[in-house]
Amino acid sequence: MMEPLNSNTLSTSKLFIIAGLLLLAVGMLFGLTGALQYLVPDFIKQYLSFEKVRPLHVSSVVFWIIFAAMGSVLTFLQQYSGKEIFSPILLRIQFGIFTMSVLAILVSYCWGVFGGREYWEFHPVFALPLAIGWILFIVNFLKSLGSFQNLPVYVWMWLTGLFFFLFTFMESYLWLFPYFRNNIINDITIQWKSYGSMVGSWNMLIYGSSIFLMEKISGNKKYGHAPIAFLLYFTGLFNLMFNWGHHIYTLPTHAFVKHISYAVSMTELFILGRIIWQWKSSVSAARKHYHHTAYRFLMAADLWIFLTLLLAIAMSIPAINVYTHGTHITVAHTMGATIGINSFLLLAIAFDILKDSCMPFSKSLKWINRGYYMANVSLFIFWISLIMAGILKAKWQMSDAKIPFSTMMLQLRPYFILFFISGIALVSGFYLIIVPLLRNQAICYYRALSQKHVVKPHKISAMYTMD
Amino acid sequence: MSVNRKKLVVLFFLLVPFLSYTGLLYTDMPVTYNPEKKEEDAGKLVWQKYNCNACHQVYGLGGYLGPDLTNEYSLKGEEYIKAFLITGTGAMPQFHLTETETNFLLLFLKDIDASGMSDPKTFTRNYDGTIEQ
Numbered sequence: 001m002m003e004p005l006n007s008n009t010l011s012t013s014k015l016f017i018i019a020g021l022l023l024l025a026v027g028m029l030f031g032l033t034g035a036l037q038y039l040v041p042d043f044i045k046q047y048l049s050f051e052k053v054r055p056l057h058v059s060s061v062v063f064w065i066i067f068a069a070m071g072s073v074l075t076f077l078q079q080y081s082g083k084e085i086f087s088p089i090l091l092r093i094q095f096g097i098f099t100m101s102v103l104a105i106l107v108s109y110c111w112g113v114f115g116g117r118e119y120w121e122f123h124p125v126f127a128l129p130l131a132i133g134w135i136l137f138i139v140n141f142l143k144s145l146g147s148f149q150n151l152p153v154y155v156w157m158w159l160t161g162l163f164f165f166l167f168t169f170m171e172s173y174l175w176l177f178p179y180f181r182n183n184i185i186n187d188i189t190i191q192w193k194s195y196g197s198m199v200g201s202w203n204m205l206i207y208g209s210s211i212f213l214m215e216k217i218s219g220n221k222k223y224g225h226a227p228i229a230f231l232l233y234f235t236g237l238f239n240l241m242f243n244w245g246h247h248i249y250t251l252p253t254h255a256f257v258k259h260i261s262y263a264v265s266m267t268e269l270f271i272l273g274r275i276i277w278q279w280k281s282s283v284s285a286a287r288k289h290y291h292h293t294a295y296r297f298l299m300a301a302d303l304w305i306f307l308t309l310l311l312a313i314a315m316s317i318p319a320i321n322v323y324t325h326g327t328h329i330t331v332a333h334t335m336g337a338t339i340g341i342n343s344f345l346l347l348a349i350a351f352d353i354l355k356d357s358c359m360p361f362s363k364s365l366k367w368i369n370r371g372y373y374m375a376n377v378s379l380f381i382f383w384i385s386l387i388m389a390g391i392l393k394a395k396w397q398m399s400d401a402k403i404p405f406s407t408m409m410l411q412l413r414p415y416f417i418l419f420f421i422s423g424i425a426l427v428s429g430f431y432l433i434i435v436p437l438l439r440n441q442a443i444c445y446y447r448a449l450s451q452k453h454v455v456k457p458h459k460i461s462a463m464y465t466m467d
Numbered sequence: 468m469s470v471n472r473k474k475l476v477v478l479f480f481l482l483v484p485f486l487s488y489t490g491l492l493y494t495d496m497p498v499t500y501n502p503e504k505k506e507e508d509a510g511k512l513v514w515q516k517y518n519c520n521a522c523h524q525v526y527g528l529g530g531y532l533g534p535d536l537t538n539e540y541s542l543k544g545e546e547y548i549k550a551f552l553i554t555g556t557g558a559m560p561q562f563h564l565t566e567t568e569t570n571f572l573l574l575f576l577k578d579i580d581a582s583g584m585s586d587p588k589t590f591t592r593n594y595d596g597t598i599e600q
Contacts, residue, residue: 041532041558042557045558050522050558051519051560052518054522055518114515115515115516116515117515118520118521118528118529121518121520151471156474178502178508181508182500182507183496183500183582184579186497186500187511188525188528189496189497190492190493230474234478234481241484241485241488242484242488248526249598250526250527250585250587250600252497252582252583252600254497257492258597260488318597318598319593322587322590323587325527326527326535328531397586397587405534
């Protein structure tokens with residue numbers, strides 16, 4: 001029988017989700033600004049030129065994923081173990097470190113302070129608190145887990161994500177040593193070794209939490225221990241470790257890096273095949289659970305996993321990658337993965353975790369539903385516009401006619417316009433979804449404050465109930 | 468063998484090759500370390516300081532607003548790049564680089580240029596899906 005949980009540590013875990021949602025809200029606005037700068041290059045150039053806007057967007061949304069992933073693991077771990085987190089103080093310190101570091105990083109970008117590399121553009125000094133915060137996360141997780149006997153697949157995934165993120169994050173800072181940085185080929189090889197696996201690491205955290213959530217919704221606890229779940233987990237881990245080379249097929253690095261990656265990437269066909277095989281049962285399960293807001297986001301993510309995986313497998317073939325590499329098709333793949341998969345899965349998790357607030361979402365459901373459809377349809381148009389722009393750029397890259405870069409960019413302009421317009425719709429859709437989530441939390445917080453009491457620890461008896 | 472142990476064995480047989488692969492890459496880098504390239508190395512730090520990668524690519528990796536700069540040094544020449552660095556463009560701000568920073572950055576771009584070709588047209592596509600340059 002599960003023990004009652006104290007809401008204090010659960011509240012701190014929720015804060016990670018709330019902070020993540022705030023970062024998402026801000027990050028999308030930076031994304032729109034960047035998309036507008038493609039159309040109007042000197043737009044607010046004096047204040048926020050593109051080299052500032054891009055990292056502001058990327059870091060905000062990457063930290064949305066990391067914060068929400070941490071929040072989901074911390075919350076679900078407590079629900080899984082039936083115990084409070086080992087150290088609430090460590091948890092608060094972890095939250096404090098991450099929040100302060102991310103705020104400092106975003107401010108430093110506005111001031112034009114960089115020094116890092118693509119995706120971690122911030123000054124390397126900020127990497128230290130982030131690594132310390134992550135180590136605290138690992139310590140609290142291990143101490144809270146209790147028994148290591150007969151662990152379900154999602155706990156394996158959480159453990160994998162925790163350790164591999166730390167390893168790859170540290171590996172991504174090997175460039176601080178001249179030995180790794182001194183030659184561009186060595187530098188890029190190690191950079192993409194770490195980045196490729198790092199994405200796999202946070203995916204492990206998110207997919208693990210999604211499996212836990214699916215079990216909660218369906219009430220079927222068998223999947224977590226099923227052989228097929230572990231087979232898929234080990235396939236994912238195998239890819240996390242060895243398939244990163246597809247990012248650097250055109251780099252004159254070791255040939256074996258490319259061959260290993262090509263071969264390993266093809267094992268993803270097994271995952272793709274399973275999605276197609278499971279399609280019918282997924283559709284019938286979707287009909288059964290469609291009334292759950294959280295489930296609907298899981299269902300949308302399922303469709304985006306299919307589309308993104310299809311594109312990823314195609315791009316993992318070097319002879320196709322040579323066309324798509326360096327084009328907007330790569331961006332389409334990234335957007336499909338981070339918005340269509342990661343963000344939708346994390347929103348499903350956010351709805352499940354934040355539903356235990358002082359007021360229900362029922363009044364906002366109509367708007368959330370509109371946001372859901374708006375986000376999905378506009379994301380598809382957004383994705384297609386990037387693929388179209390990518391095809392044109394690929395054609396330009398492969399053409400013998402020496403058309404200048406600026407002329408090629410003008411030819412892509414109609415697709416950038418479509419990208420920007422669908423981007424506005426996408427951001428609007430997301431705001432319709434996340435504003436009610438944040439508003440509910442804010443109202444509950446102020447209600448608690450006005451009643452001049454801190455939320456008292458209460459028993460979460462409805463932990464496994466539906467919204 | 469217990470269920471947990473079987474999984475740990477699988478994990479072990481994945482971790483050992485992963486760590487060996489990692490160790491191999493760290494010790495046998497694609498290009499031999501040359502400690503004399505101090506100025507090129509300083510140029511890379513200038514590249515990072517001004518976040519050039521936000522708009523420009525190297526070997527097709529980076530931003531999409533500006534052109535790939537892998538072989539720009541030999542294609543356009545030093546003076547052409549210098550002119551852009553000084554005046555900026557519609558989207559590119561004037562970064563007001565010092566002369567030393569400009570020189571280091573140019574050496575870095577020259578070094579990248581010498582490392583290989585990024586033009587996808589230079590690759591031969593094979594029927595087994597692999598590519599060669």
